[in-house]
Amino acid sequence: MVHRPLLVLLTWWVWAVSLRLRLRIPRGYQLLPRYIQDLIQVSYGQVTGTLTYNNTANTPMTNSTVRVLNAQGAVVRVGSTNSTGGFTIDSIPHGTYTLSGSTNKPWGGVTASDALGISRHFSGSVPLVGIRLSAADVNGSSSITSSDALLVNRRFSGSISSFSVGNWVSEQFSTTISSTPAVQNLKMLTFGDVNGSYVPNTAQRLVSSVELVNGLEECLVSEHPSLIRLS
Numbered sequence: 001m002v003h004r005p006l007l008v009l010l011t012w013w014v015w016a017v018s019l020r021l022r023l024r025i026p027r028g029y030q031l032l033p034r035y036i037q038d039l040i041q042v043s044y045g046q047v048t049g050t051l052t053y054n055n056t057a058n059t060p061m062t063n064s065t066v067r068v069l070n071a072q073g074a075v076v077r078v079g080s081t082n083s084t085g086g087f088t089i090d091s092i093p094h095g096t097y098t099l100s101g102s103t104n105k106p107w108g109g110v111t112a113s114d115a116l117g118i119s120r121h122f123s124g125s126v127p128l129v130g131i132r133l134s135a136a137d138v139n140g141s142s143s144i145t146s147s148d149a150l151l152v153n154r155r156f157s158g159s160i161s162s163f164s165v166g167n168w169v170s171e172q173f174s175t176t177i178s179s180t181p182a183v184q185n186l187k188m189l190t191f192g193d194v195n196g197s198y199v200p201n202t203a204q205r206l207v208s209s210v211e212l213v214n215g216l217e218e219c220l221v222s223e224h225p226s227l228i229r230l231s
Contacts, residue, residue: 042093042094043093043094043179044090044091044092044093044094044177045092045093045094045177045178045179045180045181045182046088046089046090046091046092046177046181046182047068047088047089047092047099047175047177047181047182047183047184048086048087048088048089048181048182048183048184049066049086049087049099049183049184049185049186050081050084050085050086050087050185050186051064051066051081051085051086051087051101051185051186051187051188052085052185052186052187052188053187053188053189053196053198053199053200054130054131054132054187054188054189054196055196055197055198055199056196057199058187059085059199059200059202060081060083060084060085060086060202061081061085061101061103061105061188061200062081062082062083062084062085062202062203063080063081063103063104063105064080064081064085064101064102064103064104064105064188065078065079065080065081065101065102065103066078066079066080066081066087066089066099066100066101066102066186067099067100067101067102068089068092068097068098068099069097069098069099069100070095070097071096073098076092076093076097077089077091077092083202092177093177094177094178094179095176095177096174096175096176096177097174097175097176097177098172098173098174098175099172099173099175099184099186100170100171100172100186101168101170101171101186101187101188102168102170103168103188103200105168105200105201106167106200106201107167107168107190107191108190108193108198108200109190109192109193109196109197109198109199110152110155110156110190110192110193110198111156111197112153112156113195113197114152114156114192114193114194114195114197115149115150115152115153115156116149117136117194117195118136118144118148118149118152118194119146119149121133121136121144121194122144122145122146122148122149128144128194130171131169131170131171131187131188131189132189132194132195132196134169134189135169135189135190135191135192135193135194136148136192136194137165137191138151138152138155138163138164138165138191138192139151139163139164139165140164140165151163151192152192155192156192163191163192165191166191167190167191168188168189168190168191169188169189169190169191170186170187170188171186171187171188173186
């Protein structure tokens, strides 16, 4: 004898398969009863904030991005910053995430003063805290040593052209997304700029347009007034 629950499940499966064949449902999808759909519905929320550079002026990090990372470090959502460094990221499933800034702006702002600041932290005379402490770890060892100060000096002098950790470091904050919109501001620094002296370029992205000049196609780039002939 077939138990009634099993019979009901078998009947539903046969019905679903037959309907799938009739509707030609794409491979990888399946029909679910309405009550199951209701159980697996996902609620979404929003996070807003401002991404700025950790200097005296709090320079907006324009043309940059803010990433929403899950517990495994995977990127769930990405938002872009506007002309004031502001960002709004929608359609984030409810839960707890880590926010982190990212940018392709040029590295800069590091001088011998930063190497001295790292040395002073290492000696204990002037401790670094927060994101400036993170910016001092240019060799990615998770500790600040004289090696970091040496690398900063070498890059400032031009004997090396990069750090193993990259060019930029961002604050990372845990943020809970719920039905109430979350607000979370973030700051960034270039690696090595422990005194926050750098002022990143805040110009808008280069926007290209094509127009005819004397019957020839020319390329006009917003930040460069001169016309460049296209070959």
